[in-house]
Amino acid sequence: xxxxxxxxxxxxxxxxxxxxxxxxxxxxxxxxxxxxxxxxxxxxxxxxxxxxxxxxxxxxxxxxxxxxxxxxxxxxxxxxxxxxxxxxxxxxxxxxxxxxxxxxxxxxxxxxxxxxxxxxxxxxxxxxxxxxxxxxxxxxxxxxxxxxxxxxxxxxxxxxxxxxxxxxxxxxxxxxxxxxxxxxxxxxxxxxxxxxxxxxxxxxxxxxxxxxxxxxxxxxxxxxxxxxxxxxxxxxxxxxxxxxxxxxxxxxxxxxxxxxxxxxxxxxxxxxxxxxxxxxxxxxxxxxxxxxxxxxxxxxxxxxxxxxxxxxxxxxxxxxxxxxxxxxxxxxxxxxxxxxxxxxxxxxxxxxxxxxxxxxxxxxxxxxxxxxxxxxxxxxxxxxxxxxxxxxxxxxxxxxxxxxxxxxxxxxxxxxxxxxxxxxxxxxxxxxxxxxxxxxxxxxxxxxxxxxxxxxxxxxxxxxxxxxxxxxxxxxxxxxxxxxxxxxxxxxxxxxxxxxxxxxxxxxxxxxxxxx
Amino acid sequence: xxxxxxxxxxxxxxxxxxxxxxxxxxxxxxxxxxxxxxxxxxxxxxxxxxxxxxxxxxxxxxxxxxxxxxxxxxxxxxxxxxxxxxxxxxxxxxxxxxxxxxxxxxxxxxxxxxxxxxxxxxxxxxxxxxxxxxxxxxxxxxxxxxxxxxxxxxxxxxxxxxxxxxxxxxxxxxxxxxxxxxxxxxxxxxxxxxxxxxxxxxxxxxxxxxxxxxxxxxxxxxxxxxxxxxxxxxxxxxxxxxxxxxxxxxxxxxxxxxxxxxxxxxxxxxxxxxxxxxxxxxxxxxxxxxxxxxxxxxxxxxxxxxxxxxxxxxxxxxxx
Numbered sequence: 001x002x003x004x005x006x007x008x009x010x011x012x013x014x015x016x017x018x019x020x021x022x023x024x025x026x027x028x029x030x031x032x033x034x035x036x037x038x039x040x041x042x043x044x045x046x047x048x049x050x051x052x053x054x055x056x057x058x059x060x061x062x063x064x065x066x067x068x069x070x071x072x073x074x075x076x077x078x079x080x081x082x083x084x085x086x087x088x089x090x091x092x093x094x095x096x097x098x099x100x101x102x103x104x105x106x107x108x109x110x111x112x113x114x115x116x117x118x119x120x121x122x123x124x125x126x127x128x129x130x131x132x133x134x135x136x137x138x139x140x141x142x143x144x145x146x147x148x149x150x151x152x153x154x155x156x157x158x159x160x161x162x163x164x165x166x167x168x169x170x171x172x173x174x175x176x177x178x179x180x181x182x183x184x185x186x187x188x189x190x191x192x193x194x195x196x197x198x199x200x201x202x203x204x205x206x207x208x209x210x211x212x213x214x215x216x217x218x219x220x221x222x223x224x225x226x227x228x229x230x231x232x233x234x235x236x237x238x239x240x241x242x243x244x245x246x247x248x249x250x251x252x253x254x255x256x257x258x259x260x261x262x263x264x265x266x267x268x269x270x271x272x273x274x275x276x277x278x279x280x281x282x283x284x285x286x287x288x289x290x291x292x293x294x295x296x297x298x299x300x301x302x303x304x305x306x307x308x309x310x311x312x313x314x315x316x317x318x319x320x321x322x323x324x325x326x327x328x329x330x331x332x333x334x335x336x337x338x339x340x341x342x343x344x345x346x347x348x349x350x351x352x353x354x355x356x357x358x359x360x361x362x363x364x365x366x367x368x369x370x371x372x373x374x375x376x377x378x379x380x381x382x383x384x385x386x387x388x389x390x391x392x393x394x395x396x397x398x399x400x401x402x403x404x405x406x407x408x409x410x411x412x413x414x415x416x417x418x419x420x421x422x423x424x425x426x427x428x429x430x431x432x433x434x435x436x437x438x439x440x441x442x443x444x445x446x447x448x449x450x451x452x453x454x455x456x457x458x459x460x461x462x463x464x465x466x467x468x469x470x471x472x473x474x475x476x477x478x479x480x481x482x483x484x485x486x487x488x489x490x491x492x493x494x495x496x497x498x499x500x501x502x503x504x505x506x507x508x509x510x511x512x513x514x515x516x
Numbered sequence: 517x518x519x520x521x522x523x524x525x526x527x528x529x530x531x532x533x534x535x536x537x538x539x540x541x542x543x544x545x546x547x548x549x550x551x552x553x554x555x556x557x558x559x560x561x562x563x564x565x566x567x568x569x570x571x572x573x574x575x576x577x578x579x580x581x582x583x584x585x586x587x588x589x590x591x592x593x594x595x596x597x598x599x600x601x602x603x604x605x606x607x608x609x610x611x612x613x614x615x616x617x618x619x620x621x622x623x624x625x626x627x628x629x630x631x632x633x634x635x636x637x638x639x640x641x642x643x644x645x646x647x648x649x650x651x652x653x654x655x656x657x658x659x660x661x662x663x664x665x666x667x668x669x670x671x672x673x674x675x676x677x678x679x680x681x682x683x684x685x686x687x688x689x690x691x692x693x694x695x696x697x698x699x700x701x702x703x704x705x706x707x708x709x710x711x712x713x714x715x716x717x718x719x720x721x722x723x724x725x726x727x728x729x730x731x732x733x734x735x736x737x738x739x740x741x742x743x744x745x746x747x748x749x750x751x752x753x754x755x756x757x758x759x760x761x762x763x764x765x766x767x768x769x770x771x772x773x774x775x776x777x778x779x780x781x782x783x784x785x786x787x788x789x790x791x792x793x794x795x796x797x798x799x800x801x802x803x804x805x806x807x808x809x810x811x812x813x814x815x816x817x818x819x820x821x822x823x824x825x826x827x828x829x830x831x832x833x834x835x836x
Contacts, residue, residue: 335540386648441613442712495541502525505538507735507800509530 010493014486021486024479034476045073045116045216046279051264053272055104060084060268062110064097066256072118073254079112086112094261108269116216116254130207130232136199142183146200149179161206161233162247168200169245194229194242207232211239212263213255214276222275225263228253319352319465321474324484326351326461331491333457338498341454342434346427350454351461353423359462361414363455366423369401370451373432374439381436395429535808536799546810550689550771551792558768559790562607562661565768569787572767574760576787577780578664582607589643592662593636596621601665604642606651606658610791612707614651616642617680619665630678630706667781675699675749677741678706683719683751683777683785685761686794686806689818691827692761693809693835695719696801697749701731702741710797715739717746718802721835724754728803735800757785758831762824764790809835 679700703713774794
């Protein structure tokens with residue numbers, strides 16, 4: 001059964017629709033990092049940052065400066081701190097979280113949640129080769145100690161950079177070198193310590209930088225920010241733990257700051273202490289898509305996709321998302337297979353009702369309503385009613401019947417009985433009307449055949465509509481509906497034989513069938 | 517098991533080679549392409565068809581009148597008092613639904629085609645049903661059409677179980693392309709519709725002689741109720757049937773339709789009704805495909821045969 005003589009323009013329109021759908025899907029996958037896979041539940045880290053400080057009695061302003069994006073993650077900051085106005089600004093590729101409060105005194109506490117949203121594997125940009133560091137300026141009299149220290153670390157000047165760095169840290173940790181005591185006299189930790197180390201490295205023309213960050217692990221609760229030394233060689237920065245002097249392989253370390261801008265700045269207060277606690281949660285792929293989507297500046301795009309609607313409306317669209325697929329099934333059943341159902345889209349509507357009632361309970365209820373409705377309709381036939389009153393009477397009977405089923409099932413302890421009200425009333429009444437007409441005109445056989453076809457189409461519709469993965473796929477990639485539209489258009493031009501016709505017209509090609 | 521199941525199906529290529537027309541192609545390439553929607557009332561409304569036929573001189577059953585409103589229904593006897601027999605039809609009915617044939621009546625007694633007698637009340641409620649749209653397409657409000665009863669030729673009485681046998685001729689661009697006679701059966705409840713179980717006997721366009729016969733899509737040789745050999749069927753005045761069908765093409769603006777014709781004992785062939793979506797079972801009855809015939813006609817330039825007579829001559833020369 002070939003597609004023969006389809007209208008060229010329809011083929012073109014269908015092709016354009018498919019291309020458009022592919023383009024939108026590609027955009028979602030490549031730019032928004034949407035995923036076809038629903039089963040992959042992404043890890044989502046939420047880090048709580050708590051700041052305690054003493055307020056001086058005047059207005060307070062606190063600022064947490066975080067990168068907008070770090071390799072592998074987007075960062076999103078939210079906060080509910082009572083008594084403080086909280087705002088998030090973006091500035092120079094960083095997210096500035098700002099708390100402002102008036103007239104504070106005494107101990108204060110601020111907090112915010114930082115969500116680390118996996119960016120779907122966007123690669124890290126290659127590090128640029130830093131310029132050779134400037135010759136450091138030492139405080140008076142320290143330069144000779146520095147030179148002496150370097151000499152004791154690497155007397156012949158032959159060590160490679162990694163060897164040199166680890167040897168240097170070893171010397172510093174040993175502490176028996178008098179130069180170390182002078183150089184690091186009051187600079188045992190933090191930025192001051194790292195600054196001395198960096199100066200020492202700079203004397204050897206080794207580029208380095210300071211990083212401040214946190215460990216993204218469940219194990220460390222209430223951690224304060226850690227400092228790391230990053231040394232450039234072999235085309236990239238290597239991270240050293242300044243405490244142990246070991247080359248860091250800590251993959252969980254997330255640098256929040258590099259360079260001079262402080263991670264946290266406070267005015268109107270003192271003795272600020274930052275504490276971070278990380279919490280790992282799982283998030284559905286759809287939720288992840290939503291979070292990623294919130295990073296796209298053109299939020300109208302997201303509006304179209306439907307994520308920005310209120311939850312209740314979104315659920316309506318989730319239902320609708322799969323209807324085109326069910327409708328396509330009907331088109332195939334009628335125009336490719338060639339079976340007649342009772343009412344074109346009746347199977348889809350009944351399948352929608354089955355979603356609420358469940359398949360078995362729904363089928364039983366449907367057949368029950370149909371059977372009783374048909375008997376009632378048979379009684380009405382004898383009354384010779386006009387058509388609209390007759391169908392209206394069937395509607396009323398169907399309502400009473402639904403009520404009766406609900407009450408009975410409740411009495412017997414079946415809760416499914418309540419969901420029967422989801423059946424489309426008018427469709428049921430029309431189905432009864434049509435079934436009784438077919439019965440009268442073409443006999444009960446024809447009616448049961450059409451009913452069987454309707455139910456046979458209804459059940460796959462139900463499984464399509466009820467499929468979570470398809471629902472995810474078609475809700476997330478609504479553009480697939482354009483592909484369905486294209487298919488429907490193409491089937492609309494299909495002039496080949498229907499499957500049932502191959503059987504129906506068999507006598508026309510088998511001249512010997514009379515003898516067999 | 518699977519093999520026998522498969523052998524119940526013909527291959528698409530075999531059907532194509534046999535020139536069989538499928539439903540999708542009929543709808544797409546013929547009905548949608550040649551029948552404009554706005555002309556459908558010409559065939560869907562029986563009164564309109566009748567008026568057009570009258571104007572074009574196409575013979576139809578005599579019109580008694582029509583009842584459009586419920587309050588007129590009780591007066592139907594005034595309408596029918598001068599007619600010995602009459603037929604009540606829904607104006608927008610299809611497939612023979614809602615047709616009531618009264619052979620004779622006397623006072624308040626009406627004798628139906630099958631011999632049973634009914635009273636005023638039954639006819640009144642039948643008219644009520646028609647007006648409420650029970651038999652019309654899509655349930656629209658309808659009117660009841662009263663026609664004179666056709667005294668159909670006795671020659672067919674052995675071939676039909678009750679009901680009026682009629683002849684369906686498919687006309688494409690004015691050419692009669694395929695014909696069959698439809699015979700009511702017990703199964704079809706006296707109605708002449710193939711899908712309800714009537715027998716379809718394919719008739720040669722050339723001479724009106726029976727070709728093959730079909731009932732419920734299966735080949736048959738005898739009428740299931742009367743037992744008559746269907747090959748003995750003879751249609752008199754065959755050429756007049758073809759002329760009538762070809763003239764219908766001139767009076768309505770549809771390119772592809774079926775003309776249903778009955779044979780009246782005195783008046784000869786009469787147009788019963790027209791159908792803008794004639795079924796495909798006629799191909800099985802003829803053991804021949806429609807598609808090859810339609811494509812032959814499509815290959816002719818529209819101006820090739822200007823007159824109906826020429827078109828009929830062409831069809832008789834090419835279509836058996």
